[in-house]
Amino acid sequence: MFVYEKKLLYPVKVSSCNPKLAKYLIEQYGGADGELAAALRYMNQRYTIPDKVIGLLTDIAMEEFSHLEMIATMVFKLTKDATPDQIRDAGLEPHYVNHGSALYYENAGGIPFNASYIAGKGDPIADLYEDIAAEEKARATYQYIIDLSDDPDLNDGLKFLREREIVHGQRFREAVEMLKENYSERKVF
Amino acid sequence: MKQPTVKAMNLLEQLQALDFTLVELRLYLHTHPDDEKALQQYNETAGQRVTLKEQVEEEFGSLAPNEPFTPGQASGWGEGLWPWQL
Numbered sequence: 308m309f310v311y312e313k314k315l316l317y318p319v320k321v322s323s324c325n326p327k328l329a330k331y332l333i334e335q336y337g338g339a340d341g342e343l344a345a346a347l348r349y350m351n352q353r354y355t356i357p358d359k360v361i362g363l364l365t366d367i368a369m370e371e372f373s374h375l376e377m378i379a380t381m382v383f384k385l386t387k388d389a390t391p392d393q394i395r396d397a398g399l400e401p402h403y404v405n406h407g408s409a410l411y412y413e414n415a416g417g418i419p420f421n422a423s424y425i426a427g428k429g430d431p432i433a434d435l436y437e438d439i440a441a442e443e444k445a446r447a448t449y450q451y452i453i454d455l456s457d458d459p460d461l462n463d464g465l466k467f468l469r470e471r472e473i474v475h476g477q478r479f480r481e482a483v484e485m486l487k488e489n490y491s492e493r494k495v496f
Numbered sequence: 497m498k499q500p501t502v503k504a505m506n507l508l509e510q511l512q513a514l515d516f517t518l519v520e521l522r523l524y525l526h527t528h529p530d531d532e533k534a535l536q537q538y539n540e541t542a543g544q545r546v547t548l549k550e551q552v553e554e555e556f557g558s559l560a561p562n563e564p565f566t567p568g569q570a571s572g573w574g575e576g577l578w579p580w581q582l
């Protein structure tokens with residue numbers, strides 16, 4: 308089961324209303340390498356991954372959900388006071404016409420979230436390499452958003468998230484090594 | 497709804513820092529199960545969390561369901577401000 312704790316993983320602040328930054332950030336909400344994809348990918352892999360790695364996958368999946376909540380908070384804070392003019396200037400009119408001020412699982416180009424962003428191969432090594440690649444892609448995406456952002460408060464949260472992807476990638480690499488050791492000890496999996 | 501005091505926000509941020517330490521150590525311990533120093537740090541931090549969480553809940557109300565309602569709070573976690581409203 309899940310228990311929700313009413314606080315963010317890391318404090319989220321934004322300096323000012325800035326729907327343009329929200330438009331970039333939505334990539335990490337509903338994009339191919341975003342937090343929703345990450346959380347769902349790891350949750351789903353748990354059932355067929357060797358027991359040794361289930362705990363790690365579960366904890367990282369939970370952390371990805373808390374990242375998703377941080378991104379949502381950022382987007383909400385960046386857009387909640389936006390005027391129609393600001394929405395137009397940010398290029399968010401298509402989103403506004405369809406969703407009003409609601410958040411939506413879509414990428415920065417407005418394409419809705421799609422399950423084909425996630426692989427589930429049922430092969431531990433293939434799945435973990437996919438996870439490592441996903442973490443690297445998420446890290447790169449955070450870097451691109453930071454490059455475009457001039458909001459120091461927002462960037463503080465984004466840098467935290469970028470570092471977390473590095474740590475996750477490291478843990479997944481260690482998990483691969485653990486499984487490889489297992490393989491060499493035990494021929495039948 | 498009224499925004500929390502500076503003192504309340506400080507307590508919340510302290511709890512966030514503690515909980516982050518637990519998240520980070522838990523991930524690390526999955527792949528380093530024999531690191532006794534990390535395990536000890538995890539347990540110490542988890543212990544400190546108990547008191548700090550009580551202090552935070554005195555300010556904000558319950559943080560999670562399935563817990564006793566905080567004294568002085570009319571109801572559980574469904575009241576008060578949500579993280580994105582702070």
Ligand SMILES: [Fe+2]
Pocket residue numbers: 345371442445471472475
């Ligand atoms: Fe991650």
